[in-house]
Amino acid sequence: MEFGLFVQAHVPKHEVEADPVGAEHKRLMRELELAEHCDRYGFKYVWSVEHHFLEEYSHISASEIFLPYVAARTKRIHVGSAIYNITPPVNHPARIAERVAMLDHLSEGRFEFGTGRGSSSTEFKGFGIPDGDTTRAMFDESLREILRMWRETKYSFQGKYFAMPERNVLPKPYSLPHPPIWVACGSPSTFEKAGRLGMGALCFALGGPKDFEPLINVYKDNVRHAEPVGAFVNNNVACVTQLVCLPDRKRAREVALGMGSGYHTSLVFKYLDTFPRPAGVPQWPALIPDPTPEQLEERIASGQRIVGDPDECAKAVQKYVDVGCDQIIFGILASTMSQADALKTVELFGKEVLPRFDKDPVASTRRYREAALRK
Numbered sequence: 001m002e003f004g005l006f007v008q009a010h011v012p013k014h015e016v017e018a019d020p021v022g023a024e025h026k027r028l029m030r031e032l033e034l035a036e037h038c039d040r041y042g043f044k045y046v047w048s049v050e051h052h053f054l055e056e057y058s059h060i061s062a063s064e065i066f067l068p069y070v071a072a073r074t075k076r077i078h079v080g081s082a083i084y085n086i087t088p089p090v091n092h093p094a095r096i097a098e099r100v101a102m103l104d105h106l107s108e109g110r111f112e113f114g115t116g117r118g119s120s121s122t123e124f125k126g127f128g129i130p131d132g133d134t135t136r137a138m139f140d141e142s143l144r145e146i147l148r149m150w151r152e153t154k155y156s157f158q159g160k161y162f163a164m165p166e167r168n169v170l171p172k173p174y175s176l177p178h179p180p181i182w183v184a185c186g187s188p189s190t191f192e193k194a195g196r197l198g199m200g201a202l203c204f205a206l207g208g209p210k211d212f213e214p215l216i217n218v219y220k221d222n223v224r225h226a227e228p229v230g231a232f233v234n235n236n237v238a239c240v241t242q243l244v245c246l247p248d249r250k251r252a253r254e255v256a257l258g259m260g261s262g263y264h265t266s267l268v269f270k271y272l273d274t275f276p277r278p279a280g281v282p283q284w285p286a287l288i289p290d291p292t293p294e295q296l297e298e299r300i301a302s303g304q305r306i307v308g309d310p311d312e313c314a315k316a317v318q319k320y321v322d323v324g325c326d327q328i329i330f331g332i333l334a335s336t337m338s339q340a341d342a343l344k345t346v347e348l349f350g351k352e353v354l355p356r357f358d359k360d361p362v363a364s365t366r367r368y369r370e371a372a373l374r375k
Helices: 013-018 023-040 063-072 093-106 121-127 132-151 188-196 209-223 249-257 261-271 293-302 310-322 339-352 364-374
Strands: 002-007 045-048 078-081 111-116 155-158 163-167 181-185 200-203 237-241 243-245 306-308 327-330
Touching: 002 023, 013 023, 023 045, 023 063, 023 339, 045 063, 045 111, 045 327, 063 078, 063 093, 093 111, 093 132, 111 132, 111 200, 121 132, 132 155, 181 188, 188 200, 188 209, 200 209, 209 237, 209 310, 243 249, 243 310, 243 339, 249 293, 249 306, 293 306, 293 310, 306 310, 310 339
Parallel strands: 002 045, 002 327, 045 078, 078 111, 111 181, 181 200, 200 237, 237 327, 243 306
Antiparallel strands: 155 163
């Protein structure tokens, strides 16, 4: 099991009202500080979103700026796009190929290429894309062409969604044959597709280990017989959840109950309208209530929330191990948790929980890539 940080730049309205000029900047700097802290304490990955126009929910629209800055300020941690939107109206495929290769060079092989097509009509319609089915077709066309751009010195293409005359797209990747490829997944069909094409699955479904288990099984069943879209299979499922790890389990629960998780989840369903809406989730502006103490205990017991002291957190992590998850990504600041508690959480988890599960100093994605080269 490996561990990562999910960087989103959630900027709640009340913070903006209290500090109209500084709230957004402070959130971005807090995310950066936490990413550096994760590097110090053994986390393998920091993943940054790319979202557009999603007020409060996420203010990181240019992760191609954020990620190299993180890479420059860290030593070991891999920086990953979760995700780069590779639909041509949002990001021309040649520009994606250039950015990924450049990041791969400057991080000296620490870049993880997470791909996707956008999960919100607020975003894709803002770029003139009419519907989600069109984003799917654009994604399929773009991904294969990005891989061609890295391989070929005389590249040209005439497709449905973009075209290029003959050009040599530069630079070529530093990592041979190319950086690891991931794709955003939320439904059984996308997990099947990710496995079949040999891409790592970035699991953005809501729930806990038992909810993820059937999705992981679909992926693992297909990845065994993958025909990879790239040059190697990245056999990885990463699941996103929350973490509060403090020495006092009572204090950890107090933090978890007061960090605005209901409001953040309400924003998920306000904007990410391609996500299935569970029964009972109210329509915005009605809000999902924060959990009661009893509900929080149920979520801790099921592993849906990793909250408590190190031993409790380790028990929850084991539940993810048991269902076949390969990486847990923590959205620590997708909340109103204080920076002090966030830094304490990373340090304590890194010292006392992480070493129980992650005993390999080398990222699994690098192992897969190097194994493919030896073959």
